[in-house]
Amino acid sequence: MSGYYFSILQGSLVSAAVALTSLAIAVALGLLTAAARLSKNRTSVYVATAYATVMRGIPELVLMLLVFYGGTMGLNQLLQMMGSSTSVDINPFLAGVFTLGVIYGAYMSETFRGAILAIPAGQAEAAQAFGMSRRQIFFRIILPQMVRYALPGFSNNWLVLIKATALVSLIGLHDMTYLAKQASAATRQPFVFLLFTGLLFLVFTSLSLWGLRKLNDKYSLGTRQVVLL
Amino acid sequence: MKWDVIFQAENLALYGEGVVTTLGLLFSSLLVGGVLALFMAIALTERWKWLRLLVGAYTYVFRGTPLLIQVYLIYYGLGQLEWIQARWDEVWPWTYFKDPAFCAVLALSLNTAAYTAEMLAGAIRETNPGEIEAAQAFGMNHWQVMWSVTLPSAFRRTLPAYGNEVIMMLQTTSLASAVPSLIDLTSAASRVYAKFYLPFEAYLFAGLMYLLMTFALSGMFKLLERRYLAFLAPRSSNV
Numbered sequence: 001m002s003g004y005y006f007s008i009l010q011g012s013l014v015s016a017a018v019a020l021t022s023l024a025i026a027v028a029l030g031l032l033t034a035a036a037r038l039s040k041n042r043t044s045v046y047v048a049t050a051y052a053t054v055m056r057g058i059p060e061l062v063l064m065l066l067v068f069y070g071g072t073m074g075l076n077q078l079l080q081m082m083g084s085s086t087s088v089d090i091n092p093f094l095a096g097v098f099t100l101g102v103i104y105g106a107y108m109s110e111t112f113r114g115a116i117l118a119i120p121a122g123q124a125e126a127a128q129a130f131g132m133s134r135r136q137i138f139f140r141i142i143l144p145q146m147v148r149y150a151l152p153g154f155s156n157n158w159l160v161l162i163k164a165t166a167l168v169s170l171i172g173l174h175d176m177t178y179l180a181k182q183a184s185a186a187t188r189q190p191f192v193f194l195l196f197t198g199l200l201f202l203v204f205t206s207l208s209l210w211g212l213r214k215l216n217d218k219y220s221l222g223t224r225q226v227v228l229l
Numbered sequence: 230m231k232w233d234v235i236f237q238a239e240n241l242a243l244y245g246e247g248v249v250t251t252l253g254l255l256f257s258s259l260l261v262g263g264v265l266a267l268f269m270a271i272a273l274t275e276r277w278k279w280l281r282l283l284v285g286a287y288t289y290v291f292r293g294t295p296l297l298i299q300v301y302l303i304y305y306g307l308g309q310l311e312w313i314q315a316r317w318d319e320v321w322p323w324t325y326f327k328d329p330a331f332c333a334v335l336a337l338s339l340n341t342a343a344y345t346a347e348m349l350a351g352a353i354r355e356t357n358p359g360e361i362e363a364a365q366a367f368g369m370n371h372w373q374v375m376w377s378v379t380l381p382s383a384f385r386r387t388l389p390a391y392g393n394e395v396i397m398m399l400q401t402t403s404l405a406s407a408v409p410s411l412i413d414l415t416s417a418a419s420r421v422y423a424k425f426y427l428p429f430e431a432y433l434f435a436g437l438m439y440l441l442m443t444f445a446l447s448g449m450f451k452l453l454e455r456r457y458l459a460f461l462a463p464r465s466s467n468v
Contacts, residue, residue, distance in 0.1 A: 054440060056396075056443075057400075057439060057440040057443035057444065058400070058436040058439050058440055058443075059399075059400035059401070059402075059403035059415065059436075060400070060403075061403045061404060061415055062403055062415055062418065062432055062435050062436050063436065065415075065418070065419065065422075065432050066428060066429065066432035066433065066436065069422060069428035069432070070428035070429045070432065073426075073428055073429070074429075159292075163293075163294065163295035163296070164295070165295075166295035166297040167297065167404075169297070170407065177298065177301075180298075180301075181301065181305075184301075184305060184306075189309055190301070190302075190305040190306045190308070190309050191302070191306035191307065191309040191310060192309075194298055194301050194302045194305070194306045195302065195306070197298055198290075198298045198299075198302065201293065201294045201295055201298065202290065202293045202294055205292075205293040205294075206293065
């Protein structure tokens with residue numbers, strides 16, 4: 001019995017790895033897309049907007065199945081065309097992380113775009129007047145202030161992302177949800193194992209909420225809080 | 230790419246069935262979840278401390294765990310409990326727990342209720358104090374204020390966020406495909422994939438259908454917002 005709990009606990013590390021790796025991809029893609037949407041280049045605005053719109057309109061699961069099964073088939077066809085007779089399977093970790101990263105990149109881009117727009121234009125102009133380069137303006141003026149505006153949306157996306165990692169169990173990655181289902185099938189006691197997994201997720205989300213609140217307090221130092229009575 | 234396979238009558242019919250199931254799941258869980266959310270939002274903003282804590286704990290747990298786990302818990306997990314086992318063959322409400330559609334709708338409803346309740350509670354808390362004072366000055370009692378002033382205005386202000394929630398829910402219904410024997414749009418695609426081994430066509434087509442439904446829903450909410458949030462729009466100069 002306790003062996004199953006232990007294996008689910010180990011699976012939680014896989015879930016955490018999926019979540020963190022997807023987050024890294026999502027943040028990178030989100031920043032890039034936000035920059036593209038705010039740029040003056042028409043084509044990049046269209047491409048970025050289309051990406052953000054389409055990705056937010058398709059369920060994670062459908063895209064994950066598409067990447068996993070379609071990717072495997074595409075890769076094998078490619079290998080065949082190159083004359084190789086070996087067949088490969090796409091690693092479910094890569095497929096899952098790629099899908100979640102691409103989807104949450106679209107959500108992140110919305111958050112980041114809003115955050116960049118929330119910074120008064122005068123700030124960038126003032127920095128320009130000081131002779132800063134575009135790179136300097138971004139890293140010294142925009143980015144530090146953006147964090148504050150982006151944090152609430154970022155927190156939301158992260159919490160949704162953590163929960164979305166459960167989907168990788170459906171393409172066969174041995175994350176905690178997959179292991180919980182296996183333990184359920186083996187012992188015919190699905191209730192306790194699923195409840196345990198749910199609790200682990202709750203621990204993850206609670207820890208994140210706590211950490212993000214600390215971060216939020218730090219980045220909104222010195223801003224005026226208005227309280228309606 | 231073999232798109233003609235997708236457009237064979239029987240496969241289109243399968244997708245059609247999937248769309249109907251998906252929309253059925255969506256609207257029934259929005260209805261049940263919406264009613265639950267209304268009561269929970271009131272509980273979250275009223276002064277009954279224990280009820281507030283209880284509902285707060287409920288929304289915390291349901292918003293902090295994946296829907297997939299909730300679906301599994303209801304569909305597979307409850308069957309482990311002897312108390313349910315003793316009843317689900319005969320005793321009335323419990324017989325539903327053998328029905329996959331019921332379990333899916335239950336999980337989706339409980340999930341969306343938690344999100345919607347918090348959203349609505351936020352809007353209720355942010356009601357302009359002046360509106361409430363004015364209503365009190367008219368001699369309205371607590372529930373009259375709630376029913377004719379606070380709630381109507383809170384509903385309106387929740388509309389944009391609720392639109393997002395509805396679109397998220399549409400995508401979330403795809404998890405119902407994890408419950409066997411329920412053919413929603415995603416499981417329809419999986420069946421077509423398994424039968425013809427055409428992953429790109431099968432899932433891309435389903436993705437396209439989801440996208441169309443998303444656009445339709447977001448268009449609908451734009452219209453609703455234009456109608457019900459007209460008083461918040463910037464005043465145009467040429468009226």
